[in-house]
Structures are given as C-alpha cells and as structure tokens.
Amino acid sequence: MEFFVAQVLTGLANASSLFLVACGLSLIFGVTRIVNFAHGSLYMIGAYTGYSLMQVLPGAVGFWGSILIAGLVVGLVGLLIEILVLRPVYRAPELFQLVATFGVILVIQDLALLIWGPEDLLGPRAPGLRGVVRIMGEPIPKYDIALLIITPFVAVALWYLITKTRLGVLVRAATQDREMVGALGVNQSWLFTGVFALGSALAGLGGALQLPKGGADLLMDFNILAPVFVVVVIGGMGSLPGAYLAAIIISVLNVFGVSYLPESTLVLMFVVMIVVLMIRPYGLFGREEVAGEHGQVGEPERPIKPASNTVRMVVAAGLVLLALLPLYGSHFSLVLITDVLIFCLFAASLHFLLGTGGLVSFGHAAYYGGGAYVAALLVTHVNSPMELAFLLAPVGAGLVALAIGWVCLRLTGVYFAMLTLAFAQLIWSLVFQWGDVTGGDDGLVNIWPAEWLKATTVYFYFTLVIAVSGILILRHVAHSPFGYALRAARDSERQAEATGIDTRKVRLLAFGFAGFMGGLAGALFVFSKGSVFPNELEIARSFDALIVVFLGGVKTLAGGVVGAGFFKGIEEVLIRFEYWRLLMGLLIIFVVIAAPDGVVGSLRKGLERVGLRKVEDQ
Amino acid sequence: MKRKTFLKTLLGVATLAALPLAKVAHAEDPIIIGEINHYKRLAAFAEPYKKGIELRLKEVNAAGGVLGRPIEFVFRDDQGKPGEAIKIAEELMTSEGAVMLTGTILSNVGLAISSYAAEKGYVYLASEPLADALVWSAGNPYTFRLRASTYMQASMLAEAAAKTDAVKYATIAPNYAYGKDAVAAFKSALTKLRPDVEFVAEQWPAVFKIDAGAEVQALERAKPDAIYNVTFGPDLAKFVREGTDRGLFDGRNVYGLLSGEPEYIDPLGEEAPEGWTVTGYPWYDLDSGPEGEFVAAYQAEYDDHPRLGSLVGYMTVQSIVAALEKAGSTETEAIRAAFEDLQLATPMGEITYRSIDNQSTAGAYVGTTTVRDGRGVMVDWEYKDGADYLPSDEEVQALRPAE
C-alpha cells in the first residue's frame, strides 16, 4: 500500500510538466487547428531560459521568478513565431502549417546550441525544497510535493480563464466554430496570436518547472514531443480537462510500468493511445471532426491529365541524361543519386496516400523501414538469396500496411494520422526491443546485393530502373480508375458511396499499395547500404518524407518526387555547413511562406501569372 | 505541365551529381583520413574528441608528417543516422581521397560503417564505439577498434564488485543495445567470479527518457545490496538526483559504467555521486609521464581540460600514424596488415591491436567518485590494462565469424 501510494504520487508529480506542455498544445490546436510540432522546442527554450535566469536571480524568489519569467519569454517567442511564420500560412492547405513548425524546430535547435552550447545543463535545485518528506514511510522529494500542488492550481487558473473571462468565451467559441467568431466581429488573427502565445508560455513554464527534476539539454525538444502528442490525442484534441486526465493516466501508468514491466517503457504510452482510440475514436473528451470542417481551405485541386507526348519526350530525355551519369559523373555522384532516387520513391509512395488519397499518414516509415527489415531478416535468418529477399520486401511491407490501414481507416483527420504514428512506433519498438531476431538498435549488418549487382554503377542502374518504374507506376495508378476512385473517395465520400464505390476498400488497397511501394524503396535502401537499423522506422524518417511531400505540393501529382529531389539535393549541399539545421529550417519556413501551394503548385501559379502557362478554365 | 517541373528537378539533381567531385591525389598532397562522428547533437562528446585529434595532428605535422606527407582529417557529421554515415564514408573514400576511415561514437553507426568497410575493402578504425559486436560477432578483417569495449569495462567493474560481500544486485541500463550488452557483460563476468550473486531487479528506462523517480522506487523496492548503473547523459543526472534525494544509494555499493568520464560526471557538478565505483578518466591527477604530458599539452593548447574523448581522439591519430608508418604506404591492404599486431606508445601506455580480434589493448581508469571543489572526481583510481580483461583466445575465436 505504501509503495502504491508512493508510486501514484510520483506519477502525479511527473504529470505536472507533461500537463502544462500538453494543455498548451491542445489549446493551440483547438483554436487555430495548427498541429504545432515546435511545441517541444518551446518547452526546451523554457528550460534553457529558466536555467539562465536562475544563475543570476538569487534565492527562492529568484527561483520561482525565473520560472515565471521563462514562461513569459517563451510566450513572447511563441508570439513572434505566430506572427512571422504561421500567420502568413493560415490559408494554406490542411496541415501545411505543420511543415512550418517543423522548420521552426530546426531553427531553434541550432539557436539553442549557439546560445547555450552543447553540454547538458543540470537544473538548479529549488531553494528550500531539497530532500524528501516521508509519506507513509516512503520518501517523496519535496519538489514533487510542490509540483503536486502547483499543477491543479495552474489547471484551475486555466479553467477560470477559459470559462469565466471574455478571452475564454472567445477561445471556446473558436474551438467550436471558427467562422462564427469571425462573424461576430472578433479580430481572429489576434485571437490566434494570443492563444498561440499562451500555449507557448505554458510549454515554457513546463520546461522551466521540470528543471529541478532534470535539466536542459538539446535532445529534450524531441523527447517530450511524443508523450505530449499522445496525451493531447488521448485527452481529445482541444480539450483541457482531457489533457489533464490523460497526462495523469500516462504518467501514473508509466510509473507502474517501470516497476512491473521495466522493458515496456518504449511502447506503453502508444499502446494506451491505440486502446483509447479504438474505444473512443476522438479521445476521451474530443469532439468528432467533421470532414473538411476546417481543413480544405484554399482552392480545390486541379484536374489531372495524362502527360502529353512532348512532356513524355522531355522526361525521357531527362532520364537518358540520368542514365548516362556514369559517363560524366564521379563515382560518388552515383552513390548520391542512388540515395536521392530511393528517397524520391519513398516520398512518391507517401504522396500517393497523402495527395491522391487524402490520407495523412504520420507513420510511413513503417513500410519503408519495414521493407528494409523484411529483406534484411530474410537474408540474415534464412540466408535467402538477395533477389528473393528483394522481391518479398515490398510484399511484406504491403501486408503490414494493409493490417495497419485496416485498423486506422476507422478514424479520420488528425486522429487517423496519430494512430498511424502510434502503429509505426509499435513496429519500431518491436524491432528495437526484439534484439535476438532484429539485432535491436545494433541493427542487421552485412545485407549485401547479389554478386551481379555489387558494383556501384550496376546498383545505380538497378536503382534507377526500379525507382523510376515505381514512381511512374505510382503516377500511372493515380490516372487509372483505381486512382480516380481514391480521389473520388477523398473529394466526396458521400457521392462515391452513393455510386457504388466501396470507399473503405479502395482506401485500404491504396494503403497496401503505398506500403508496397514504400517497402520497395526500403529494399533498395537496405541493399545499397548493406545494413539497416531501427532509425529507418523512426518518426523522424516518416517526417522526412512528409515534409518534402508538403513542400513539393500535396495538390500536384509531381509534388512528392519534386519535393524529395529538391530538398534532398539542397540538404546535400547544406549539410556541409556547421549550422545547416538553421539554414534548412529557414529555407523550409521561407518555402512555406513564399510557396503555400508547395514548390510545384506555386511554380505553376507563378508561370500562369506571368503568362508563360495557359490558365486552364477559370 | 507537372511533368515539366518534375523534369526540371531531375535535371537539377543531375547537374548536382555531375559536379566534378572526384580528385586525384598527388604525392605532395596530404594523406587524408575520413572522420565521421555525431558532431551536431552530441557535440559535448564529439568536440573534445575532435580537439584531441587536432592536437596530435598539429604535433605530427610539425614533425614532418607521415611518409613525408602531411596528414589531414576530413570531419563529417553523421547526423546519428547509419545510412547517412555510409554515404559519407563512400564520399570520403571516393571523392575526398581518404585512405581510411575512423570515428563514430554511436555503436550502430560504427557497425554500419564496419560492415560497409568490409564489403568495399576500406580500413576502418572504430575509435569510440563500445559495442562488443564490432570486433566479435560482427567482426571483420577491415575493422579495428581502439577504445576499451563494453565487455572490458564491465569486467573491470565486476572485478571490483566481486571483492565485496554484496550478493543481491540490481541493474539499471538504457533500453538499447549498449545498455543490454553492458548488463550482460557485467552479469557474466561477476557470476564467473562470484557464483553466489543474485540479480534481483533489472530496470530498463528508454534512453534519454528516464522516469527517474519511478526507476528509483522500483530499485528501492527490490532491496538490493548493490546497484550497477549504465545510464549516462541527462538520464544519469536525473537518476543521481532522484536516487540521492530518496536515499537509494545510502549504504549500497554502486557501480557506474563510464560514470567517471568527465563527459558524464562534469555536468553533475557538486551533485556528482559519492562513493560510486566507476570507470572514467582522472585527468586532474595526471601530472607526470606520458599521461601527464598529454594533459598539459592539451590544456596549453585549448585552455580547457581534456575529456576522455580528447584522449581517444589523440590516440586515434597516434594509431593511424603508427599504422601508416609500419605499412610504408597508403594502400588499403598495406594499412590493414599494418594494424594487425600494431604496437604503439600512447598516453595510456603501450597498446597493441590484437590480430586475433582487431581489438586494441587500451584499458580504462577505475576509481571511486567523490566531490572535490564542487565537482565530481575519481579518487583511489588505478589504470587497468585492457589486455587483462579480454576473454581467452579460444572464446574470442568462437565469437568471431570465420575469416
């Protein structure tokens, strides 16, 4: 019993920071519909700022003052981010702002490194709160007790703000119906700015408040991100009580997990999220999202056309140029282009889901890495010939995609996206944890191509043929009746179902097909590198593809491939600079603002504007 | 139309690829060594290491270089991604004209490069990664390793633990390969020395995501006599703080793998744990002999104290220079052969790259932690020669795939 109580108290104390960060995120999402991936970075800035302030402000007043000021400073940072980065892109397609916040993450990472240096900073102790108190004989750190008191206080303050003040009324109204608030004459953009700043301040507060339990380091932005999103999703996006409850559930369960299932630490929260979403598809306190309710701003996608003969000739010429690369390029250029081609295929497979299918998958790496692992496992454990492993890899990935799709397709919108992410994370942890079979994070090595493919030039041609075929097939399928049916399901599920189209089946097949193609890219990858590690299954890998697809242009057929080629190419150049993340982040933000239709979409519009391209049918 | 922009991009990529990246090496040109590391996100580790390399490079080149040519390192960031590291390795070898590869602090990146090096026939000196697999289960003729491995360092701590009365042990290690290896090695070494010990709890926090309060409670509940810690970085800081607050370490022997390395103990400041038995690097006590000379030279050059990584970086250059001199050429096969049974003097003393498994005999410092002048240091330390903590030749041969 004593132990049980101590466990719960520890869990509740842990919930404190998590709640503060999560409720900020939830608030921002509820009002602005922005999925703010930079929230972890704001938390990190809060921790660093708090640390620096505590170095100069003395005593207990200094300590608590530092935490408050850190919150204010981060709120200000949030204000700037909202005005400079997000405000210009509110009219962009759904989730496009997410890409902008991803750019912000990169910028903040490098700025934090510049300002605070690479060493981990150990958080200062809270004056007067060192040591423990004994509760039923169990030692509980005094600071934990302080957190236990502070959190409900903040929660109540927020509750008061939301339910009793004019700002709160507006926030609630905006969460329910954005247009209405606009119609009532409220300056919507300042409301958004205010809420974003408030949410950011809460994240900063959370970061500063956890200092005595940890510190500030450069990895904390990503480390907090997954749990925070899990909490927000479980609670129901936009719901503060939901975030509070979910933070407590996750934290307490985690504490018990540590005691009774020590190795569960990697997956526990994702399992909880999957279970909750299976039972309550919109989280504990979430509201059903009506399709297109807040998403499809901006103009609708244009009709697609099969390529004209001229276009085909030009593409063929380009491909010939690529095929001749071994004649004029360096040895390394072959390796480089092999990488780029693989990434293009990976991005194109995601683009098929995202663009043609309107299915935002946050876990596409599961199929890419999945394909790579299927091949590697076959080679490692059954000594399969490379050719067979290569053929089975996409099949395996496709089957995984079908299974995941079968479950996830019951949900829509952001919840769908988060569920795909949770499943990808489950697969990742399975591979990570099951060392005997998968090699854990030491990966599987010595997965080399067959003798006839070993030479770099030969493998380059192999990749060129497979990746280009894959991309062309994906493109062609978008033009086929199946691709049209998928678009029909996206444009109007009602009409599609009323004209005999089984939209669920079409989407499921699309999922499997995209997974197959992602797996093909993974198979190309593993044999080009000779090894595979769990990081090919990570969230970050999924986001690599997601970002380039968005930047390339979701609403254009070529967006995925162009985005992948363009940004992979730029990354190759930037990576040679010390602060390349900063540059890359700024570039992403720039593209998001300057080209809200993606590179391809905006290029198309630009050409139309200057009259180089005929404006179709307006 | 969409095809047109698609094509433009293809053209752009093609142009990029066609840039004349290849260079031809001339006799007077420096000898290039390709160095790959996690410079960005683990800068706290990689920077001192890089400084160690640069210090030795300066000394060597001032003394006329190697084989009559200056020696130069090309440093590249692997972003922590094995796939990226392999691409960089290829670029270093084929475009930058590197004669061999070295580096990586992350074990998985080290394993990826090792596999790649064997396939392509490049020599790779794994300077920092600790994974046992590098030289054993995934070992290959082209990969050599400098630093004392997980197995060796864990064995040193097990040796110290075996001398105490403690029988009930609890372990806490990050939930990934390094943590698993480190616990397995400690268990096997300790059980060999003391068959009566018992492991009563194993905690596996996710790396850099420790829930320290809960972990400490779980360890406390098992009531162990002694604790073996493998956590590091921010996890270690949180673990030490919660453990100290909650009295977990009171009256218990604690063993910390790498916990005494300045990289890990410095950030803890005055809250560094006291009385832990750790492997680490007591640079503050080294004032004579080759070890002291290195510390002095480093401090003179950088106005900062060396970390363990600095020493490893310094020894990396020493090893490569020795191998090149012994090889008398920059041909891969010659360098590879030269590394086998290569002997050289380092600040740590004489080390040998064993031909049986390509592992160097560099050892580690083992001591007890305490807090002096507001920072954690090791006292009563002793340098343990790595050669004494490796398995028997028969065992090693069984571990390594046939060559």
Next chain:
Amino acid sequence: MSAVLETRGLTRHFGAIVAVDDVSFQLHRGELLALIGPNGAGKSTCFNMLMGQLKPTEGQVLLDGEEITGLLPRQVWRKGVGRTFQITATYASMTVVENVQMALLSHHGEILRFLPFATRQYREEALALLDLVSMADQADRHCAVLAYGDLKRMELAIALAHDPKVLLMDEPTAGMAPKERVGLMKLTADIVRSKGVSVLFTEHDMDVVFAHSHRIMVLNRGALIAEGTAEEIRTNTTVQEVYLGGGTVFADEGGAAHA
C-alpha cells in the same frame, strides 16, 4: 401499373422521437412522384432509408418486388437506384465529364483496374449523358468552377449513368434561382418520359411540384396525410391546414430539412 419501388410500414425512431411513422407507398414505372411536407416532416429521413444511409427501425423497402431494406447505399445503387443530393456532392478535383465517367466506371465494375487511363474510359457515354442534361459543352471544365445550377445538372447526369430504374432526388432545385428550377424539373420530366425512369423527389418549391409531378404525397410529422394529383392536393383540406394553419409551416425554408 406495377410498382417499381414500394415501402411497407417504413418507420424510424430517433430515441423517443418517431421521425417517420408507418409510411407505405408505391412508385410506379415512368412516374414522377413528389414527396412534400413542411420542414421536419421526415422527408429526408424517409429518403435516407430508401437509399440505405439510414436503417429503418421497422418496415420494408422493395425494389421491383425484391427487398432492399438495410442494404448499404452502394448496394442499393447497384440494384438500380440513382440519387441526387440536396447539397451537391461532386468530385471537385475532376472535370465535369470525369465526374460522370466515375459513375460509369463503377457501374461497369472497373473501379479496381490499375492499367487504363480513367479519363479515357467511357468518355463517349459520359458525353452522351452530359448532352442529355445540356452540359456537353462544359464537359472538360474543372467541376470546381461550375455554377451551382450546372453542378445540379451534372449530378443528374451522374445519377443517370447506370441507367437506373428509380431516381431519388432530394430537393433537386434547392439553392437554385427560380428560373433555373423550372428548367431543371422540365429536364427531369423529359428524361422520365424518354428513358422511362421512375422518379421520387422531395421539393419545397410548390410551383415546381405542381407543374411537373404526376402524383404528390404529403408527409407531416412522419406520417403520410394525403396523396393524389396536383389538383387533389391543392384542394385537400388537411393539407391546407398543415401548410397554412399554424404548426409547422414553410416559413423556415432555409433550415435543415432533417427530421
């Protein structure tokens, strides 16, 4: 005259509310049958049960004597029932003709084909259908830029794609200018005549109803209260009471028609 579509005792409860109460009627071949009633009378609920969007609590729906109660919308469609929506549901990213081609592809069971170019399949048929609704000249326009009335006509072409026996039109003229309304219903009447389709439609605009329907049913509070020709309905006292005398009237025409 034989019944193409028939309901027997169709009933739907939402909790304690009875939205549709024991509705039985027959739609005859070649007939243009109107279902009218004040807002909240249960017209849309009734429609949704016919099409499979809602399952009836009780009762049956028969198509050519075959029971289709409880089938999914896409299954009902395959049986030969087409529909248009009160608020148009179209594929905004496609051209007008492609919208129609989708229905044709589905009708011919070619949705899961990966090889052909969709835009080249059944184009002639689709153009012919568009011609029928006088939209052929706009066939290759982006459907997102069409005027609302044109969208409605396009939807009609889609609904006719699989040569349905029965066409269900939920407020076909809602949101259209008065002049367009007459045009659309005249077009529908022509199609009924030339193709022998049977049409059941709901409508608010009484001019449209009285001008074109062969027969009219009046629904109030979930129950059928009258049935007959335009003249009979016009003179029916119960109907007059419902529409003119208090209770639910057509005053809030713009509101949700859902029961």
